[in-house]
Amino acid sequence: MTEKTAVTPSGHTTPPALFSHGVRKGNVLQVAGQVGFLPVTAPGATPAVVGPGLPEQVRQTLDNVHAVLDAGGASWEDVVMLRVYLTDTAHFAEFNEVWDAYFAGRVTVPAARTTVYVGLPAGLLVEIDALAVLG
Amino acid sequence: MTEKTAVTPSGHTTPPALFSHGVRKGNVLQVAGQVGFLPVTAPGATPAVVGPGLPEQVRQTLDNVHAVLDAGGASWEDVVMLRVYLTDTAHFAEFNEVWDAYFAGRVTVPAARTTVYVGLPAGLLVEIDALAVLG
Amino acid sequence: MTEKTAVTPSGHTTPPALFSHGVRKGNVLQVAGQVGFLPVTAPGATPAVVGPGLPEQVRQTLDNVHAVLDAGGASWEDVVMLRVYLTDTAHFAEFNEVWDAYFAGRVTVPAARTTVYVGLPAGLLVEIDALAVLG
Numbered sequence: 001m002t003e004k005t006a007v008t009p010s011g012h013t014t015p016p017a018l019f020s021h022g023v024r025k026g027n028v029l030q031v032a033g034q035v036g037f038l039p040v041t042a043p044g045a046t047p048a049v050v051g052p053g054l055p056e057q058v059r060q061t062l063d064n065v066h067a068v069l070d071a072g073g074a075s076w077e078d079v080v081m082l083r084v085y086l087t088d089t090a091h092f093a094e095f096n097e098v099w100d101a102y103f104a105g106r107v108t109v110p111a112a113r114t115t116v117y118v119g120l121p122a123g124l125l126v127e128i129d130a131l132a133v134l135g
Numbered sequence: 136m137t138e139k140t141a142v143t144p145s146g147h148t149t150p151p152a153l154f155s156h157g158v159r160k161g162n163v164l165q166v167a168g169q170v171g172f173l174p175v176t177a178p179g180a181t182p183a184v185v186g187p188g189l190p191e192q193v194r195q196t197l198d199n200v201h202a203v204l205d206a207g208g209a210s211w212e213d214v215v216m217l218r219v220y221l222t223d224t225a226h227f228a229e230f231n232e233v234w235d236a237y238f239a240g241r242v243t244v245p246a247a248r249t250t251v252y253v254g255l256p257a258g259l260l261v262e263i264d265a266l267a268v269l270g
Numbered sequence: 271m272t273e274k275t276a277v278t279p280s281g282h283t284t285p286p287a288l289f290s291h292g293v294r295k296g297n298v299l300q301v302a303g304q305v306g307f308l309p310v311t312a313p314g315a316t317p318a319v320v321g322p323g324l325p326e327q328v329r330q331t332l333d334n335v336h337a338v339l340d341a342g343g344a345s346w347e348d349v350v351m352l353r354v355y356l357t358d359t360a361h362f363a364e365f366n367e368v369w370d371a372y373f374a375g376r377v378t379v380p381a382a383r384t385t386v387y388v389g390l391p392a393g394l395l396v397e398i399d400a401l402a403v404l405g
Binding site for chain 3: 137139140141150151152153154155156157158160161163165166167168218220253254255256257262264266
């Protein structure tokens with residue numbers, strides 16, 4: 001029997017519905033869609049978006065993905081897929097600049113990535129989830 | 136050699152193209168995007184949407200995801216990711232209410248989840264797929 | 271320790287940011303979102319879309335997915351999920367025709383599939399990524 005465990009970083013508040021920020025089962029760690037929420041200081045606190053700009057939201061979102069990876073015993077090296085949701089195709093170039101600056105020095109074999117443009121709740125410009133394989 | 140098998144619940148009609156409602160390979164069970172179609176009584180029948188409302192479509196969609204899991208030998212406890220596609224950000228709160236009511240008592244460790252807002256064929260308000268790890 | 275390797279087919283140019291066209295880790299091969307880019311003849315060349323029409327973009331996109339699978343030691347038989355992004359619900363019927371013609375004779379157990387409608391960069395009508403389980 002492969003045990004399934006929920007992964008919730010200390011700075012992440014309880015999800016707004018019955019889902020987990022991360023789930024580990026067997027050698028798989030799945031990170032739920034993360035956005036640019038700042039860490040909360042109390043478990044029940046309402047999360048706040050880091051700011052209105054794309055660069056800060058991208059960095060905070062990736063920090064939040066990493067917090068789940070870290071709490072689940074994984075690192076960027078274990079991530080095989082990062083699924084990126086943006087809201088505007090005009091953001092692609094700036095997004096890639098921030099992305100590259102973020103990952104420079106943080107990973108040796110970059111994950112695969114898919115980027116598509118969708119609707120997100122008001123104020124959010126980016127959402128990212130991740131699939132990691134541990135071993 | 137890891138065998139790959141297609142999973143089609145008895146109430147699901149043949150997919151409208153060359154894909155499988157579910158696929159099992161090794162310890163992975165992938166559930167294709169499910170929508171609020173009612174079970175069909177004959178293999179070739181055209182599926183009908185359960186109704187125009189969000190709550191009934193969400194419940195039917197989750198029932199359809201579960202039917203694939205069940206036919207593939209998995210349960211909600213094996214699911215690591217549920218990927219949710221809605222059509223309107225205004226549906227988020229109601230969606231979460233229906234979701235929480237559905238999963239209460241049905242799962243001990245909730246899956247990770249990503250929710251984004253996309254276009255879907257006319258009449259459909261929600262689509263959900265799932266990744267499960269068995270063991 | 272499970273080694274992680276990047277997979278880049280010879281006809282694929284370097285990705286426009288720090289991600290890999292494919293990643294293999296353990297028994298998982300993840301293919302990044304592929305579009306209808308023609309193969310490039312030089313590593314630094316700017317990729318060009320095969321043409322403006324849906325059928326040719328779908329076939330080229332699937333060829334590009336397959337090139338990553340092949341470079342990673344996998345085949346269509348190993349693919350458990352194909353995630354399809356289209357830009358217009360009116361394309362669904364024609365997309366399925368091209369899809370079925372493409373896969374006829376190419377696979378015995380079709381992968382699972384999710385199809386949603388999103389925004390893509392100008393000129394692109396389809397994007398597809400894939401998850402494969404080897405063994």
